[in-house]
Amino acid sequence: MSRPVTTGPTRHPVDEIPRLDRLFPLGLQHVLAMYAGAVAVPLIVGGALGYSSADIAFLISADLFVAGVATLVQSIGFWRFGVRLPLMQGVTFAAVGPMIAIGNQYDITAIFGATIACGLFMIALAPVFSSVLRYFPPLVTGTVIMIIGLSLMGVAAGWITNNEESAQPRDLAFAAATLIFIIMLEKFAPPALARVSVLLGLVVGTIVAVPFGMVDWSGVSEAGWFAVITPLHFGLPTFPIAAVISMLVVGLVIMTETTGDMLAVGEIVDRPVTKQQLGDGLRADGLSTMLGGFFNTFPYTAFAQNVGLVSLTRVKSRWVTAMSGVILIALGLVPKVAAVVEGVPRAVLGGAGIALFGMVVAAGVRTLVKVHFTNTNILVVAIAVGIALLPTVQPEIYANFPSWFQLIFDSGISAGAIAAILLNLLLNRDQLNDDHVAAAHGARSIPKNLSRPDEVRQAEAARAANRSDGDAADDGADPRR
Incomplete structure (x- = not known):
C-alpha cells in the first residue's frame, strides 16, 4: 500500500531564488534599464556646481555604490527596514532643482547635510505617513512629477548649448541624432x-562622437580599477535651515512616489502591500537617503521604470533585484566605470536628456489620467505648473528676495510642490478623508468603500464610461473619439 505524497508549503514567487545562470542576466537587465537615469543626477548636479571631471566621476561612483546598498535593503530587508519586494533604488530627480539651488547658495556640504536631515525625517515619518498620504492624491503627485520633468528640460538644453546662449551646429546635430536613434529603437x-x-x-x-574629437576620456587612464567610497569625502556636512526645509519638501515627494511604486509592484507580483510593509519600505528609503548624505550622494527613491520591467517580464523574485544591487555596488567600486560615463559628450547627453526628462513628464501625465478633471482640479494643475516654471523661464525673478526665500522658490520643483499641496488643501477640502485610501479614491471619484484593485479598476472604468456618455449628450460629440 503506497503512502500519499506530502509536499511542503509552496514558496511565493517573490521569495524564490532563480539559478545563478538566470539570476545574473535578469539582475543585469534591471541595472541596464535604470543606469542612464541613475547616473544622470550626479552628472547634472556636479556639472551645475562646476566640479572637475574627477569629482563628478567620484559622485557617480558614490551614487552607484549607495544605490546598490539601498536596493539590497529594500529587496532583502532587515528588521523593520525594506518592503521585501523586487524594487530598484536610485537617486531621485525630484531633488535636482533644490540641490543645485542649495549648492549655489552654500556649497555641496550643505546638500549632504540637508540630505541627511531629509533621511532622518523620512525614517521618523514612515510609521505615520499613511495618515499624511491623504494630502498627496494623484492630482498632487501627478502635477509634481510633471513639474520635475519640465524643470529638468533646462538641464538638457544646457548640455546641448554647453551653457552658452546658443548651440553650435555640430552639438545640435549630435543631440538630434541621439534623440532620433532613441526614437528608432523604441519604434x-x-x-x-x-x-x-x-x-x-x-x-x-558617444562612439560616433569619438572621431570628431568630442569625447574626453583622459580621466579614464588616471582612474583606478578599485577604490573605497570614503564617507564625507568633501568635508563635514552643514545644516542651513532653509536648505533643510527645502529638502524636507522633497522628502514628502519621495515618500509619495515610493508609496505608489510599492503599491504597484505589490499588485504586479500578487503580494499586496500591508500598512506595516509600507512603513518598512519608506523607512528603508529614509535610511538610504541618510546613507547617501554620508557617502557623498543624494536622496533615494524607488525607480518606476524598473516597476514597469517587473510587469513586462513577469519575473517576480526579489532576489533578482538583490543581484542588481550587488552589480551596482561592484560598478560603484570601479572608478574607471564612472570616468567613462563622465566622458560622454554633453551634446549626446542633451539629446538623451530630452527623452529621459520627457519620460518623467509623461509619467506625471499618466498619474494625472487617474484624476477627474473638474474646473477646480484644472486650476490646481495650471497654477502649480505656472509657479514652478517662473524661475525656469526667468532665473533672476527672485534675485531681490532674501536668500532663504530664493533657496526654496528658485527651484521650480519645490515651489510647484508647495503650490500643488496648498491649492489642493484650499480647493479640495471635501476630498481629505481620514483614510488615505478613501482620499485617493475621492480624487478619482471612486466610492471610498471600494479597496480591492479589481473593484477600483471596475469603478474607474464605469466612471470613465459615464463621463464619456455625459460629454456626448452635452455637446453631441462622438463618445468613441
Whole structure:
C-alpha cells in the first residue's frame, strides 16, 4: 500500500531564488534599464556646481555604490527596514532643482547635510505617513512629477548649448541624432533593446562622437580599477535651515512616489502591500537617503521604470533585484566605470536628456489620467505648473528676495510642490478623508468603500464610461473619439 505524497508549503514567487545562470542576466537587465537615469543626477548636479571631471566621476561612483546598498535593503530587508519586494533604488530627480539651488547658495556640504536631515525625517515619518498620504492624491503627485520633468528640460538644453546662449551646429546635430536613434529603437527594436533605448543612445552617440574629437576620456587612464567610497569625502556636512526645509519638501515627494511604486509592484507580483510593509519600505528609503548624505550622494527613491520591467517580464523574485544591487555596488567600486560615463559628450547627453526628462513628464501625465478633471482640479494643475516654471523661464525673478526665500522658490520643483499641496488643501477640502485610501479614491471619484484593485479598476472604468456618455449628450460629440 503506497503512502500519499506530502509536499511542503509552496514558496511565493517573490521569495524564490532563480539559478545563478538566470539570476545574473535578469539582475543585469534591471541595472541596464535604470543606469542612464541613475547616473544622470550626479552628472547634472556636479556639472551645475562646476566640479572637475574627477569629482563628478567620484559622485557617480558614490551614487552607484549607495544605490546598490539601498536596493539590497529594500529587496532583502532587515528588521523593520525594506518592503521585501523586487524594487530598484536610485537617486531621485525630484531633488535636482533644490540641490543645485542649495549648492549655489552654500556649497555641496550643505546638500549632504540637508540630505541627511531629509533621511532622518523620512525614517521618523514612515510609521505615520499613511495618515499624511491623504494630502498627496494623484492630482498632487501627478502635477509634481510633471513639474520635475519640465524643470529638468533646462538641464538638457544646457548640455546641448554647453551653457552658452546658443548651440553650435555640430552639438545640435549630435543631440538630434541621439534623440532620433532613441526614437528608432523604441519604434523598431525588439522589446529587450527598446527597454534600454536611452542607454544605447548614449553608447552609440558617444562612439560616433569619438572621431570628431568630442569625447574626453583622459580621466579614464588616471582612474583606478578599485577604490573605497570614503564617507564625507568633501568635508563635514552643514545644516542651513532653509536648505533643510527645502529638502524636507522633497522628502514628502519621495515618500509619495515610493508609496505608489510599492503599491504597484505589490499588485504586479500578487503580494499586496500591508500598512506595516509600507512603513518598512519608506523607512528603508529614509535610511538610504541618510546613507547617501554620508557617502557623498543624494536622496533615494524607488525607480518606476524598473516597476514597469517587473510587469513586462513577469519575473517576480526579489532576489533578482538583490543581484542588481550587488552589480551596482561592484560598478560603484570601479572608478574607471564612472570616468567613462563622465566622458560622454554633453551634446549626446542633451539629446538623451530630452527623452529621459520627457519620460518623467509623461509619467506625471499618466498619474494625472487617474484624476477627474473638474474646473477646480484644472486650476490646481495650471497654477502649480505656472509657479514652478517662473524661475525656469526667468532665473533672476527672485534675485531681490532674501536668500532663504530664493533657496526654496528658485527651484521650480519645490515651489510647484508647495503650490500643488496648498491649492489642493484650499480647493479640495471635501476630498481629505481620514483614510488615505478613501482620499485617493475621492480624487478619482471612486466610492471610498471600494479597496480591492479589481473593484477600483471596475469603478474607474464605469466612471470613465459615464463621463464619456455625459460629454456626448452635452455637446453631441462622438463618445468613441
